[in-house]
Amino acid sequence: MNDSRLSRRALIAGAGTAALAAPALAKLGGMIDLGLPGGPGLRPLSPAFPGKGEMIVQRIRPPLLETPMEAFAKGIITPNDRMFVRWNWPFPTEVKAAEHRVAIGGAVKQAVSLSLDEIAGAGEHVEIVAINQCAGNGRGLSEPRVTGTQWGNGAMGCAKWTGVRLRDVLAKAGLAEGAKRVRYAGLDVTLTEGAPQFIKSLPMDMAMRDDVLVAWAMNGEPLPILHGFPLRIVVPGWFSTYWVKMLAAIEVLTGEDDSHYVAETYRWPSVPVTPQAKDFPTVPITAMPPRAFITSHADGAVVAKGEPLTLEGFAFGGDAALERVDLVGTGRGGGWEIPCDLGPDEGGQYAFRRWSVRLPQVAGDFEGIGVRAKNVKGAVQPESLVWNRSGYARNVIERITLRAQ
Amino acid sequence: MSRLAILPALLILAACDSAPAVTFKDASITLPDDPLELPEGPGRDAVLENCTACHSPSTMLQQPKVSREKWEAIVGKMQKLYKAPIDDDAVPAIVGYMVHVQSQPEAAR
Numbered sequence: 137m138n139d140s141r142l143s144r145r146a147l148i149a150g151a152g153t154a155a156l157a158a159p160a161l162a163k164l165g166g167m168i169d170l171g172l173p174g175g176p177g178l179r180p181l182s183p184a185f186p187g188k189g190e191m192i193v194q195r196i197r198p199p200l201l202e203t204p205m206e207a208f209a210k211g212i213i214t215p216n217d218r219m220f221v222r223w224n225w226p227f228p229t230e231v232k233a234a235e236h237r238v239a240i241g242g243a244v245k246q247a248v249s250l251s252l253d254e255i256a257g258a259g260e261h262v263e264i265v266a267i268n269q270c271a272g273n274g275r276g277l278s279e280p281r282v283t284g285t286q287w288g289n290g291a292m293g294c295a296k297w298t299g300v301r302l303r304d305v306l307a308k309a310g311l312a313e314g315a316k317r318v319r320y321a322g323l324d325v326t327l328t329e330g331a332p333q334f335i336k337s338l339p340m341d342m343a344m345r346d347d348v349l350v351a352w353a354m355n356g357e358p359l360p361i362l363h364g365f366p367l368r369i370v371v372p373g374w375f376s377t378y379w380v381k382m383l384a385a386i387e388v389l390t391g392e393d394d395s396h397y398v399a400e401t402y403r404w405p406s407v408p409v410t411p412q413a414k415d416f417p418t419v420p421i422t423a424m425p426p427r428a429f430i431t432s433h434a435d436g437a438v439v440a441k442g443e444p445l446t447l448e449g450f451a452f453g454g455d456a457a458l459e460r461v462d463l464v465g466t467g468r469g470g471g472w473e474i475p476c477d478l479g480p481d482e483g484g485q486y487a488f489r490r491w492s493v494r495l496p497q498v499a500g501d502f503e504g505i506g507v508r509a510k511n512v513k514g515a516v517q518p519e520s521l522v523w524n525r526s527g528y529a530r531n532v533i534e535r536i537t538l539r540a541q
Numbered sequence: 542m543s544r545l546a547i548l549p550a551l552l553i554l555a556a557c558d559s560a561p562a563v564t565f566k567d568a569s570i571t572l573p574d575d576p577l578e579l580p581e582g583p584g585r586d587a588v589l590e591n592c593t594a595c596h597s598p599s600t601m602l603q604q605p606k607v608s609r610e611k612w613e614a615i616v617g618k619m620q621k622l623y624k625a626p627i628d629d630d631a632v633p634a635i636v637g638y639m640v641h642v643q644s645q646p647e648a649a650r
Contacts, residue, residue, distance in 0.1 A: 172605070174606065175605075175647045176602070176603060176605075176647040177647075178647060179603075183573035183574075184573070185572070185573060186570050186571060186572075187570070193599075194599065194603065195596060195597045195599045195600055195603075196572075196573060196574075196575040196597045196599070197572070197575045197596060197597045198596065199572070225595075229569060229570050229571065229572060230568070230569035230570075231567065231568050231569070232567050233565035233566055233567050233568075234565075234567075236565075252563075252565040253563075253565070256562060256563040256565075261562060261563075276605075281605035281606075282605075283604050283605070283607060283611070283615065286603045286604065286605070326623075326624075327594060327595050328623060328625065328626070329624060330624045331622070331623045331624045332622070332623075352563060352565070353563075358565070358566065358568070360568070360570075361568050361569070361570040362570065365568040366565055366568070396622075
């Protein structure tokens, strides 16, 4: 409720209320302009979906809802009613808790079918704050443009997830000799016979990790249906394509996974490619790279000449903790950079973290400034887009221009 | 009940001694209707009939401007990969419509 009131206020007040303004997103009568190069970039903010606040409706069926950037202007947690929604295929609109089962089979000692209570009793309950980000987040901003869901940068969010470890759930069945990958499926089904089901898999070392969960709660609430009730996989640091929703089946594999969404898509080039390139090697898209955003000022916002200026935003390290954020000027090599102050580490290494920077005096326009995140593994946001034909893993420095007056 | 013993104290705070730590309730949702909005243009019916069973029209309408050949390839992908039951005879009308719509200014779409 609060959030939608805030956003309405921002809409009325316009760019003057810098702290509430949505960067680069102009709202026009129930529509939002994502500013995608060459268009079309206009998206409706309706119809409303149950349990959701104001969202950018990319698609009604199956739902694709994008979070307006203003939802990231405060704090590090994305409320459930603002978390982005992404489904590939239709899913049941009703789930009976008592009837739900998770079947575990394949290379296991003993196939089992677990109730929700059995899942919840499989091990220690774990809470982790982690970013859920679509591999295609920001695809619509790719230049040259690529086909697929035309997201702005709002196909991400940060939430607190509660569940049990996937490895404790697997222990209910026991891994058999030669177990190599863990594949899982949700209740979403294809509409046509022979179309690929949305199933994904993790290599065993990931599946065994301390923080890879079978989660039932999001920000302390049961998972809403749109977010995968009753259970979803949580893989901190990896893109949400692995965070399968409505978990219903787990299969332990002894070899590679040749299913469509692992072997043929959600892959990207393992070498730099040009838009003309063909027949290049690809690898699955997995770990997230660092990203940073300015939330205090929209592109084109006016700032007071001669006055001090404070810029704010949030950043994340991806699959490792954030190390630093720098405000960077225009120009490769020749630009300037100013270190930003990081806010408190509220959510741990896989969470959003706030940053701010105070400039003593505005001397003139700021052309194409951006913020650049670096993680503790040394990964830094690049100056130019690492283009790929699927528009995956965008993490180029996002830039805005501020006008001094 | 014995499994409660392995839960860390933090998480059973809200639960009394014999209650399970998590209670699962049924869930349901009523999704909004899809008005199937597609701008007027030659071939619109072919697109309505063949391309809206699995997804809303926005899937097509929001794509960046691409060539006729690319639209043919996309329709081919729908047929081969997703097993979309698309009449081969309808393909030129579908592709023609998408090329037409993408030649219009955004406000008209």
